[in-house]
Amino acid sequence: MSAMDxxxxxxxxxxxxxxxxxxxxxxxxxxxxxxxxxxxxIDEAFGGSGGNLADAATAIRxxxxxxxxxxxxxxxxxxxxxxxxGMQVPSAILAPAFAAESTLVINNPLGNPTLTGTIQEVPGAxxxxxxxxxxxxxxxxxxxxxxxxAMHDNLAHEHRSSVIFTETPVRALAKxxxxxAHLDLYAQLAFARAVQLSGALIAIRxxxxxxxxxxxxxxxxxxxxxxxxHYLAELAELALVGEGAIATALxxxxxxxxxIAKSVTSRAAxxxxxxxxxxxGAMGMSQEYALGQFTTRMWSWIEDAGRPExxxxxxxxxxxxxxxxxxxxxxxDGIEGERT
Amino acid sequence: MAELDQLRTRVRxxxxxxxxxxxxxxxxxxxxxxxxxxxxxxxxxxxxxxxMLPAHYGGGGGSAADRLVVSEELLAAGAPVTAHWFAERxxxxxxxxxxxxxxKDEWLPRVIRGEVCISVGxxxxxxxxxxxxVRTKAERADGGWFISGTKIWTSGAHLADAIVVxxxxxGQKHEGLSQFIVRLPNxxxxxxxxxxxxxxxxxxxxxxxxxxxxxxxxxxxxxxxxKQAMEELAYERVGPERYLSTLPLLQELILGLGKxxxxxxxxxxxxxxxxxxxxxxxRVIEHLDSGNTAAIDIPLLKTIGTNFExxxxxxxxxxxxxxxxxxxxxxxAKELLSEAxxxxxxxxxxxxxxxxxxxxxxxxxxx
Ligand SMILES: Cc1cc2nc3c(=O)[nH]c(=O)nc-3n(C[C@H](O)[C@H](O)[C@H](O)COP(=O)(O)OP(=O)(O)OC[C@H]3O[C@@H](n4cnc5c(N)ncnc54)[C@H](O)[C@@H]3O)c2cc1C
Numbered sequence: 001m002s003a004m005d006x007x008x009x010x011x012x013x014x015x016x017x018x019x020x021x022x023x024x025x026x027x028x029x030x031x032x033x034x035x036x037x038x039x040x041x042i043d044e045a046f047g048g049s050g051g052n053l054a055d056a057a058t059a060i061r062x063x064x065x066x067x068x069x070x071x072x073x074x075x076x077x078x079x080x081x082x083x084x085x086g087m088q089v090p091s092a093i094l095a096p097a098f099a100a101e102s103t104l105v106i107n108n109p110l111g112n113p114t115l116t117g118t119i120q121e122v123p124g125a126x127x128x129x130x131x132x133x134x135x136x137x138x139x140x141x142x143x144x145x146x147x148x149x150a151m152h153d154n155l156a157h158e159h160r161s162s163v164i165f166t167e168t169p170v171r172a173l174a175k176x177x178x179x180x181a182h183l184d185l186y187a188q189l190a191f192a193r194a195v196q197l198s199g200a201l202i203a204i205r206x207x208x209x210x211x212x213x214x215x216x217x218x219x220x221x222x223x224x225x226x227x228x229x230h231y232l233a234e235l236a237e238l239a240l241v242g243e244g245a246i247a248t249a250l251x252x253x254x255x256x257x258x259x260i261a262k263s264v265t266s267r268a269a270x271x272x273x274x275x276x277x278x279x280x281g282a283m284g285m286s287q288e289y290a291l292g293q294f295t296t297r298m299w300s301w302i303e304d305a306g307r308p309e310x311x312x313x314x315x316x317x318x319x320x321x322x323x324x325x326x327x328x329x330x331x332x333d334g335i336e337g338e339r340t
Numbered sequence: 341m342a343e344l345d346q347l348r349t350r351v352r353x354x355x356x357x358x359x360x361x362x363x364x365x366x367x368x369x370x371x372x373x374x375x376x377x378x379x380x381x382x383x384x385x386x387x388x389x390x391x392m393l394p395a396h397y398g399g400g401g402g403s404a405a406d407r408l409v410v411s412e413e414l415l416a417a418g419a420p421v422t423a424h425w426f427a428e429r430x431x432x433x434x435x436x437x438x439x440x441x442x443x444k445d446e447w448l449p450r451v452i453r454g455e456v457c458i459s460v461g462x463x464x465x466x467x468x469x470x471x472x473x474v475r476t477k478a479e480r481a482d483g484g485w486f487i488s489g490t491k492i493w494t495s496g497a498h499l500a501d502a503i504v505v506x507x508x509x510x511g512q513k514h515e516g517l518s519q520f521i522v523r524l525p526n527x528x529x530x531x532x533x534x535x536x537x538x539x540x541x542x543x544x545x546x547x548x549x550x551x552x553x554x555x556x557x558x559x560x561x562x563x564x565x566x567k568q569a570m571e572e573l574a575y576e577r578v579g580p581e582r583y584l585s586t587l588p589l590l591q592e593l594i595l596g597l598g599k600x601x602x603x604x605x606x607x608x609x610x611x612x613x614x615x616x617x618x619x620x621x622x623r624v625i626e627h628l629d630s631g632n633t634a635a636i637d638i639p640l641l642k643t644i645g646t647n648f649e650x651x652x653x654x655x656x657x658x659x660x661x662x663x664x665x666x667x668x669x670x671x672x673a674k675e676l677l678s679e680a681x682x683x684x685x686x687x688x689x690x691x692x693x694x695x696x697x698x699x700x701x702x703x704x705x706x707x
Contacts, residue, residue, distance in 0.1 A: 209705050209706065212706075213706060223702075223706050226699070229698070229699070229702035229703075229706070230695070230698040230702065232701075232702050232705050232706070233640075233697075233698035233699075233701035233702045233705065234698070236636065236640060236701055236705055237640055237644045237701075240637075240640055240641075240644065241616060241617075241620070241644060243620075244616045244617065244619045244620035244623075245612075245616045245619075247619050247620075247623070248615050248616055248619040251619065260611070260612040260615055260616065263608070263609065263612045264612050264613065264616045267609075308609075309605055311608070311612075312604075312605035312606070312608035312609040312612065313605040314608065315607075315608030315609075315611055315612060316603075316604030316605050316606070316607040316608030316609075316611070317599070317600065317604050317608075318608075319604075319607060319608065319611060320594075320597065320598075320599050320600070320601070320604060320607070325594055326591070327590055327591045327594065327611070328416040328417075328587060328591065330611065331611065331614050331615055331618065332348070332412075
């Protein structure tokens with residue numbers, strides 16, 4: 001439909017279609033596991049399903065388009081972190097316990113290491129077999145059976161947990177490579193959320209177009225009212241912006257572009273959810289109707305893995321801390337030390 | 341890619357030389373208010389104009405991607421490009437597509453040398469958003485046409501070599517419109533200046549009274565003026581103008597901002613948005629070049645871009661007034677800031693208002 005159809009090679013389209021089918025099945029998670037979906041984008045040498053970041057983004061976006069809760073993005077991000085550290089990725093559902101900065105303590109890293117501390121807002125930990133957690137200069141794999149979870153629902157009834165480590169044994173660990181700090185991992189999780197947000201932006205554009213053409217008031221479809229038609233155009237703008245942000249990061253996958261993607265898609269989602277609800281009137285507030293499935297997820301994802309204000313400040317400071325901060329060079333050639 | 345990088349380096353070299361020799365002083369919105377014929381000529385002499393025009397006429401024989409690189413660098417530097425901008429951006433492609441051999445031979449080499457300044461004669465006192473309501477008429481005469489009517493808001497008509505006039509040659513609404521190249525200055529064309537809110541003279545009211553235009557100066561086909569004008573507008577609606585018009589200002593404001601100002605998040609936000617819009621813009625231009633643009637991509641791009649363009653002025657104000665600045669803003673920054681504030685309202689008006697563009701988009705969405 002638009003010039004920004006970033007993911008869509010024929011193969012990716014087929015992948016998107018098959019995921020859409022799986023999502024309508026009662027046991028979607030099993031189907032997706034059996035098809036290797038959670039490990040797309042991870043090299044086969046490390047136990048992944050192969051494919052690149054755009055393939056993984058296609059899968060994650062397709063699930064978001066169906067507003068499905070399967071913790072696939074979480075597994076992809078956590079598994080990819082393991083692979084980046086040269087570790088083997090288990091064929092299991094994984095939870096990324098990532099944060100902007102490290103707060104956990106690792107004891108005895110070179111002997112029988114254990115972890116102590118708490119990480120909050122960990123997605124999908126309740127149904128994960130392992131938790132992947134960066135600590136100090138290490139990346140650790142921990143059995144979920146060895147931690148305590150304090151679970152709550154986010155606005156979309158997705159599960160989030162505080163993961164409490166109390167001298168929790170580490171099952172496997174590796175050194176974080178030099179170019180992979182805690183913030184870099186956090187940005188990778190943020191990018192997964194950005195991809196989900198870009199999917200939701202498209203979904204609510206389509207829902208709203210459909211609704212505005214069907215709902216009649218004053219003897220005509222509300223889409224004929226100029227205000228409503230302009231709202232629809234705005235939703236299309238915001239969806240295109242979201243796609244542009246993802247395309248930027250897929251072209252040059254750096255921490256900075258992941259941060260940018262999260263900032264841009266989150267801000268677009270704030271606008272978009274407001275406008276879409278206005279178009280829908282009371283219908284949008286009903287749990288029986290689809291809109292809320294998307295907007296409640298958006299509101300949660302916007303706050304997840306760094307809200308836009310956090311990433312904007314991070315980007316701004318990174319820019320200003322260059323010896324000669326040049327805006328145009330930083331846009332075309334990258335910020336000094338911009339990491340892939 | 342490597343070739344585009346080389347080209348970018350070449351333009352940067354040219355600009356560095358210009359700046360070192362005091363060749364220009366940067367402006368905001370430099371394609372509208374940076375008029376400097378000498379600069380355009382130097383750009384032409386450096387072989388940086390008409391990169392997407394055929395080599396036969398002295399052009400670069402390249403693609404829209406080449407022109408995009410040059411445009412980006414010029415705008416980012418705030419270089420005064422107004423004198424040749426309309427000629428190179430929309431007039432030359434239109435001549436190339438619709439012009440006669442003689443017109444191509446006459447105009448294209450001159451555009452490529454940076455010699456030509458063209459004005460766009462679309463809007464009229466009673467035809468703004470409703471452009472098809474143009475009343476300026478062209479009547480058949482011996483060997484040409486007589487044009488009568490009034491154009492308004494015509495940027496730079498008082499400085500231009502010609503104005504491309506959209507006039508009615510018959511028919512209703514979109515049918516029966518045609519384009520004419522009216523050479524300036526011209527005894528039968530009167531031009532009255534209109535100052536902008538900044539006090540600067542920029543646009544004009546242009547009056548035609550039985551102004552004779554020879555057949556040789558008809559642009560394209562009689563009756564195809566609407567289609568041709570819309571093609572030209574497409575070139576105006578895409579392009580890097582939107583994400584770069586205030587960049588010289590933002591860069592100047594970074595001086596003395598310090599490492600940890602209150603406005604660092606605002607700055608991060610601008611950087612994020614520019615990178616994103618730049619990607620979208622590149623993709624849409626590639627599609628436009630290969631002739632398979634989705635009809636709504638162009639108006640979408642313009643509304644996204646101009647809203648962003650306006651928001652950058654607010655960002656600039658936040659940077660300028662940051663309480664944690666390590667030093668006050670420069671005199672140059674003050675000048676650029678007022679330039680940006682004066683220009684900002686027009687971003688979402690000229691080239692089609694955002695309301696009109698959203699109308700086009702929604703028509704495309706609803707089927
Ligand atoms: C700096 C500048 C330079 C310009 N340079 C040139 C130039 O060189 N050549 C040239 O030909 N023109 C030029 N223009 C004119 C420009 O193209 C027009 O301003 C533009 O097309 C809008 O027309 P208008 O100003 O008459 O506004 P109007 O059409 O009168 O619109 C007024 C308001 O009504 C709204 N409106 C109108 N119709 C609708 C609708 N159907 N639905 C919803 N809202 C609507 C508009 O969006 C706007 O908000 C320039 C304008 C500016 C500001």
